[in-house]
Amino acid sequence: MKNKQKRKSWIILLILLLLMEVCVFPLTASIGEAQLTQNQPPTVTIIKPEEKSMYLRDIRFFPAFRTLIFGYITIKANTTDDLGIKQVEFYVDGVLRNVNTKVHSCGSFMWTWNECVWFQSRHTIKVIAMDNESLVAEDTCEVVIHNFPLLHLLYP
Structure with a gap:
């Protein structure tokens, strides 16, 4: 038992x-x-202008030894984050040029850089992405840009 x-x-x-x-x-x-x-933190990647490419009025023509731009350029950046992107900031040589809070229909954040650039042609483009919790990420690219008044007459 x-x-x-x-x-x-x-x-x-x-x-x-x-x-x-x-x-x-x-x-x-x-x-x-x-x-x-x-x-x-979010991720951000500048997808346009591509490194070591030549652009004429926002159209990529062929590879080059550095990023060369003639005329205006649309800067595009892809971002990802688990909680969403609050805003994307576009800088040229450390100066804030544009703040974008809405993603474009193509899925990227964009800003068109369209101003006369005469003598100082080397510039640094920086894109900073901020998520909804204020964490940031950035990407940069070096470009040589020539945007003359004559090219402005050709803009659509």
């Missing part, structure tokens, strides 16, 4: 342990995982 009671006690104990393993421990593991997730 004592053996049967011991056997029943062990079986009940094993069943309780299995129930705890199946029901209780997965819940505590998922709670711990939820507490560990953090907002990741």
Whole structure:
């Protein structure tokens, strides 16, 4: 009789342990995982102008030894973030030129740089993306741009 009671006690104990393993421990593991997730910073990539390409009035013609632009250029940037993008800022040589809060229908953030550039032709374009939690990421590209008044007459 004592053996049967011991056997029943062990079986009940094993069943309780299995129930705890199946029901209780997965819940505590998922709670711990939820507490560990953090907002990741966004990513941003300048996709236009492409590095080492030549552009004439916003159209890429062929590869070049550096990024050369004649006329205006539309700067395009792709961004990703797990919580969404709040805004994208476009800079030229460290000076804020445009703030964009809405993604274009093509899926990129864009700004058209269209001003006369005469003698100082080397410039740094920087794009900063900020997510909804104010985390930021940036990408830069070096360009040589020549935008003469004569080219302005040719703009559509």
